Amino acid sequence: xxxxxxxxxxxxxxxxxxxxxxxxxxxxxxxxxxxxxxxxxxxxxxxxxxxxxxxxxxxxxxxxxxxxxxxxxxxxxxxxxxxxxxxxxxxxxxxxxxxxxxxxxxxxxxxxxx
Amino acid sequence: xxxxxxxxxxxxxxxxxxxxxxxxxxxxxxxxxxxxxxxxxxxxxxxxxxxxxxxxxxxxxxxxxxxxxxxxxxxxxxxxxxxxxxxxxxxxxxxxxxxxxxxxxxxxxxxx
Numbered sequence: 001x002x003x004x005x006x007x008x009x010x011x012x013x014x015x016x017x018x019x020x021x022x023x024x025x026x027x028x029x030x031x032x033x034x035x036x037x038x039x040x041x042x043x044x045x046x047x048x049x050x051x052x053x054x055x056x057x058x059x060x061x062x063x064x065x066x067x068x069x070x071x072x073x074x075x076x077x078x079x080x081x082x083x084x085x086x087x088x089x090x091x092x093x094x095x096x097x098x099x100x101x102x103x104x105x106x107x108x109x110x111x112x113x114x
Numbered sequence: 115x116x117x118x119x120x121x122x123x124x125x126x127x128x129x130x131x132x133x134x135x136x137x138x139x140x141x142x143x144x145x146x147x148x149x150x151x152x153x154x155x156x157x158x159x160x161x162x163x164x165x166x167x168x169x170x171x172x173x174x175x176x177x178x179x180x181x182x183x184x185x186x187x188x189x190x191x192x193x194x195x196x197x198x199x200x201x202x203x204x205x206x207x208x209x210x211x212x213x214x215x216x217x218x219x220x221x222x223x224x225x226x
Contacts, residue, residue, distance in 0.1 A: 001173065034214055044204065044217040090157065092215075100145050100164045101172070102208065102215055106156035 002027035004091050006105035014113050015083055021076040021108045023065075023091035030096040033074040035065055036104075038088045047089070050074065051096070061085070083114045117141055120205050120218035127195055127225055135190045135221045137205035145208040146188040147215065150174060150201050157204065163188055195225045 005024045013019060025031065035047040048059025055067040065076045074091060091105040117140040127133055137146065144165045149157040149172075159172030163182040177199070178192050188207075192199055202222045208215040 036217075043219045044206075046214045046216075049214050088154065100162060100170075100208075101159060102147055102162070102206070103159065103173070104149075104157040107154075109154060 001099065001101055002031070002093050002095060002103050004093050004103055004105035006091055006108055009106060009109060011108055011110045012113065013081060013110075016080050017112075019076075019078045019081045019085070019110065021089055021091075021110075023074045023076065023105060025072050025074070025091075025093040025103075027072075027093060027095060029098065032094050032096055033065075033067060034092040034094075035059065035063070035074070035076050036090045036092060038090065038107075040087070044090070047076070081110075081112050083112050086110060086112045118205065118207050118216050118218045120203075120221050122221060123219060124222050125224070127223075129194075129196055129225055131195050131225075133192050133195055133223070135203055135205075135223070137188045137190070137218060138186050139188075139207040139216070140186060141207060141209070141216070142185060143207035143209050143216075144185065145210075145215075146182065147206040147208070148172070148178075148180060148188070148190050149204040149206065150176070151204055151220075152201050161190065195223075197225045199223060200225050 033050040036044045050067045058064045090107045094102045121136045148161040158174035160176040161180040163169045204220045205218045206215040
């Protein structure tokens, strides 16, 4: 079954700093990739998704992610974070065909200091 | 706005009780999922379904059971709750092809 790895579980940075969160997955076939965000006390919301086409995808709130197939990676970036970006970020993967297991990584707890 | 609902939002029950966590969606999605998440921790897939009368166990062993008798409804049942079941349970649904999953608000369960 597919799996997802996210490193640096706790990230602390100041406002206006740049953010990059790594995501690597293990699966040999074609996949759909997602980044979700969970703000304190709220439900999981979709930040962005990749199904096919341009490997650089843009999401909400200035986030973007790049799919690098050769590295099995889907890293999330934001050039300049705000205090309101304090949240937990989860990477997820599901095969484009075959099993329907939507697998999540362990998440990154991001704290932005004003 | 996603239309997936979980009830109750919060539940405190005694050990040994039988409970059912409800999850319903009005989007006609065929795939539905249950995840268990401790605060600030990862999501563990415990059950999923790809259509009516189909259910599968997920990656995390769970003493809970699920059923999928109707497309829109995917309840999770614990026959005898224990303190180790204390956690947050998240329900999600997903459409047929190349779509994202939508999540409910979650049920925070405490077993005392």
